[in-house]
Amino acid sequence: MSDSPAPAPAEDAVIRVRGLVTRFGRQTIHDGLNFSVRRGEVLGVVGGSGTGKSVLLRTIIGLKSPEGGGIEVLGCDRARAGESEWRAVQARWGVLFQNGALFSSMTVAENIAIPFREHTDLPLALIEELTATKIALVGLPPEAGRKIPSELSGGMKKRAGLARALALDPEILFLDEPTAGLDPIGAAAFDSLIRNLQQTLGLTVVMVTHDVDSLQAICDRIAVLIDKRIMVGTMESLLQESHPWIRAYFHGPRGRAAIAGR
């Protein structure tokens, strides 16, 4: 929605990562990542297994603390922010975990209502109406709200998780492999749902994915994790890259098929 020209002005970056280093024990996962995410874009994060895509996501949302460098999300640096400042920023983003991560002892509607109950003081009736709105927004049938997560299919769990992530109308949406485990039709439907919501709600989306179709369909820019570094570009610019992994990824049989399909 922000039709800003190509070099985004500095204040338009909602996430800024500088010199990020993460390690597990002696194993270095990321060695000096520098990139930023612009307001209103969909950024896809790709990389081979074990290159730390999910780790990057978890580091940005503060579930893992980095071993070096700085991350600024919506102008707030986790390392320097106070508890209350961090809480306030947390309410401005939503996260969809790989399998939805719905609380299994509650109904779908109760799951979605949690952020409202914890972060707002709205009357109960309004919370219920807003919950129903979210359920409709992600394309779930109304009766899904009364079910418990174990009664839902994988795709419905993801939609329910998305509804919970979107509860407080976040500015940034983090998605961890949103289409993994879905059939091609379900995956395409989920892609277009995310694109549609992103445009309607003016979201900035950061999604980790394996799915070349998703990248092709909805991502404005793509970040490739490679050799402990990150490379960010559009689909067009990455197609010109000569790095063997990138070539194998985009010019391999699946990559070619997805790109040919546009």
Place this chain on the structure above:
Amino acid sequence: MKAGAAETGTLHAATAGDCWVLIASGSWTIGAAGKLAAALAAAKPGKARRAQIDLSRLAALDTAGAWLIHRAARDLRVGGIEVEVTGANPAQARLLERITEGAGAEAAFDHTPPHPVRAMIERTGKATFDALAEGRDLLAFLGLVTITVLRTIGQPRRLRLKSVIHHMEHTGLDALPIVGLLAFLIGIVLAFQGADQLRQFGAEIFTINLLGVSVLREIGILLTAILVAGRSGSAFTAQIGTMKVNEEVDALRTLGLDPIELLVLPRMIAVIITLPLLVFFADMMALLGGGLMAILALDLSLTQFLRQLEGAITLSTFLTGLAKAPVFAALIAMVGCRQGLKVEGSAESVGRLTTQAVVESIFLVMVADAMFSILYSYLGL
């Protein structure tokens, strides 16, 4: 966009001729939703036949705000008033349209409160049937395990010896410290309390009889069985339940392997072997603790203690206690494994069934102990 808009949302209502005008300005976002909902509820159109909702002064709109606008328009239309929503920018119009599409579906929560008396009767009935079904299922499982045992006796090579030994280590060897310590302490308590009470009759020497008989016949075996039910029965449910969640049990079945033979039998045999050994150890530790206390409290010598003990107990006292161990062991292992195999779907049920396994196996151990008491009294033991 919405990040920059700090001004909170407000609502102004005015009447222009027969048209009632609602002007929304500022940020209509979730933060202001409570206040705005109250303002909308308070605003009344009066006698106006037409209404206009003007959004041109909106600084920001999110789904909560869009819902409030949609709801206000809907309620006015229900009241027979013509409503026009004006001044929305393209993004806001898209959002409003999106909200309107999905509206009308508000039954996400179930509010029908159950009738209290009826609900209680329902629960009682359900619990009764569940208990009966549980008993029937347990019996069926016993049959299944028995058939598997008989088949394995026919083909002893099918028994997974390595697995049996692994489980013996975990249920037996690893339990020694806790079982020993608890038995030792119980022995001390028993001797101390017994001596205290019996001293009133001048019969404190019979503390040793009390200690010997109660430890060997009941306390040693019950204490150990309860500990093993808590330690190993629960572990069996958790292990097998986790495998069930991971579909490992289904994988076994498709590979033509029998989960009962592979998962249940080794655990059951392991507990049947180790529980009597643990009981023996617990008996000795309890007698040691009790003896120590008796010698100190009653000022006896070791020889006096041993002579009194010898007079109080016979081999059959010891054996009647020990004989229960294999039966209790089979019960504990069977309940633990069966609850594990009952796990369905989510990891949540692993936790619930683990609790149930412990409660059920302790309950069954107690019932079996009572039945043993009746049996022994018939046999005159």
